[in-house]
Amino acid sequence: MSPNDAAPRKTAADMPDAQRAEFGRRLLDLRRDRGWTLSDLAERSGLAVSTISKAERGLISLTYDRMRQLAKGLGIDMAELLSAEGAAFQPGSFAVAPKGTFKRQETRNYVYEMLFPELRNKAMMPMLGTLKAHDLMDFDDFVRHPGQEFLMVLDGAVTVYAEGKAPVVLRQGDSAYFDSSRGHLYASAGAEDVRILVVCTDFEASELSGDAPVNGASESTPD
Amino acid sequence: MSPNDAAPRKTAADMPDAQRAEFGRRLLDLRRDRGWTLSDLAERSGLAVSTISKAERGLISLTYDRMRQLAKGLGIDMAELLSAEGAAFQPGSFAVAPKGTFKRQETRNYVYEMLFPELRNKAMMPMLGTLKAHDLMDFDDFVRHPGQEFLMVLDGAVTVYAEGKAPVVLRQGDSAYFDSSRGHLYASAGAEDVRILVVCTDFEASELSGDAPVNGASESTPD
DNA sequence: AAACGAATTTTCGTATTGGAAAAAATGTCT
DNA sequence: AGACATTTTTTCCAATACGAAAATTCGTTT
Numbered sequence: 001m002s003p004n005d006a007a008p009r010k011t012a013a014d015m016p017d018a019q020r021a022e023f024g025r026r027l028l029d030l031r032r033d034r035g036w037t038l039s040d041l042a043e044r045s046g047l048a049v050s051t052i053s054k055a056e057r058g059l060i061s062l063t064y065d066r067m068r069q070l071a072k073g074l075g076i077d078m079a080e081l082l083s084a085e086g087a088a089f090q091p092g093s094f095a096v097a098p099k100g101t102f103k104r105q106e107t108r109n110y111v112y113e114m115l116f117p118e119l120r121n122k123a124m125m126p127m128l129g130t131l132k133a134h135d136l137m138d139f140d141d142f143v144r145h146p147g148q149e150f151l152m153v154l155d156g157a158v159t160v161y162a163e164g165k166a167p168v169v170l171r172q173g174d175s176a177y178f179d180s181s182r183g184h185l186y187a188s189a190g191a192e193d194v195r196i197l198v199v200c201t202d203f204e205a206s207e208l209s210g211d212a213p214v215n216g217a218s219e220s221t222p223d
Numbered sequence: 224m225s226p227n228d229a230a231p232r233k234t235a236a237d238m239p240d241a242q243r244a245e246f247g248r249r250l251l252d253l254r255r256d257r258g259w260t261l262s263d264l265a266e267r268s269g270l271a272v273s274t275i276s277k278a279e280r281g282l283i284s285l286t287y288d289r290m291r292q293l294a295k296g297l298g299i300d301m302a303e304l305l306s307a308e309g310a311a312f313q314p315g316s317f318a319v320a321p322k323g324t325f326k327r328q329e330t331r332n333y334v335y336e337m338l339f340p341e342l343r344n345k346a347m348m349p350m351l352g353t354l355k356a357h358d359l360m361d362f363d364d365f366v367r368h369p370g371q372e373f374l375m376v377l378d379g380a381v382t383v384y385a386e387g388k389a390p391v392v393l394r395q396g397d398s399a400y401f402d403s404s405r406g407h408l409y410a411s412a413g414a415e416d417v418r419i420l421v422v423c424t425d426f427e428a429s430e431l432s433g434d435a436p437v438n439g440a441s442e443s444t445p446d
Numbered sequence: 447a448a449a450c451g452a453a454t455t456t457t458c459g460t461a462t463t464g465g466a467a468a469a470a471a472t473g474t475c476t
Numbered sequence: 477a478g479a480c481a482t483t484t485t486t487t488c489c490a491a492t493a494c495g496a497a498a499a500t501t502c503g504t505t506t
Binding site: 019020023061062063064065066067068078079082083089090092093094095096097098099100115116119122123124126144145146147148150152154160162164165168170171172173174175176177178179180181182197199201 | 242243295298300302316317319323338371375383387391394400420422
């Protein structure tokens, strides 16, 4: 392999801007919530003024050591510094989705009916799905995503394939719970369509960020 | 100020070794728990083998971007990557609960069927419940717990009371999603029993350990 | 013990972070 | 509006992160 063929180094510039920018905004908020200037935080944390400024604007990606210094200077722990990056789930939120109220979401193997798409930053992502009988699933690519997944069969029978395990058939009322970073795939197990409920955690917002219109409106009234 | 008086740049070498080393050990444990080589994790995360190796041994301080990549590759979120060694959901977990497989859990107002009680440290707590028709609910005490809650009506009609809101009636197939620290209560809305599925986040293990007295327990005990 | 493949560590060059100082922008007061 | 102080951003250079490849170590088989 000649030098020209070397894979380009993945640079910070290749990262999605949104995540770095969100962290920066959070850092800025934490500082301003305290009424501090960049100098104040610099003194308390031991970081340079310019470094903090650049981090707040998402221009640089801080190292672990620097983040520890910042957390200490802000009087918080690392989890808090990194938690709820961006907007948090709206306190007091209450939303209702009547049957048939969802946002359609297509993936390679499934069509999902996302519930409560208007609720930002949910810890859980509930969705309904129908698996057609005799659909050919693409077994070359198990689905994987960080977090955990709960499956309940509402109607029919589904075969659940989990990487490294024998397939298992679940029927109406049965459920499964698993680490969703493990490869997994669902398929109808019988002659009829299957109706399932899936609830996932830890979805990246960008994976579900489509702004398509909601099929019907659901009440969402924070008080 | 002469150049000799300039404050020396705080280098990574000046950081306490213990914290960086601790992070490195955690990263190593996370990888080994999965039975992965450095190459495996490198592939999944997009980081170089040598970078991961150096991070595990505390030789370098990873940037935020790189840590995000690692978390994604490991199938965990940032909080878990940075959390102190504590209880974690078992990587690769996969559990099936056939209909009727649950642990009974009684609270003041409800009797729940907890699903997957054997899975420790779940991000979600799925449970089924039956609300008896004509049950008298104790309206003096809304239920509250930190986190978020998803409700789906499997059969029948339920009235959902949320503090500060008008009651809303949900029927089979309807669902609700809300901040569970907001006071809430469910009651049968009709002449027949109601079957519901509830999935909660952020439960303290102690809240569901069954240690609480069945009747007479005060829901207003601060934690 | 030797051979071999796999896994990890080391090396070295490039890219990026990080800090100090200068420049620019912003805020306050008259 | 102008003067001045404060805050933030930009600039430039040194230090360190990072990746690819080479070297070393480790594990398995004969």
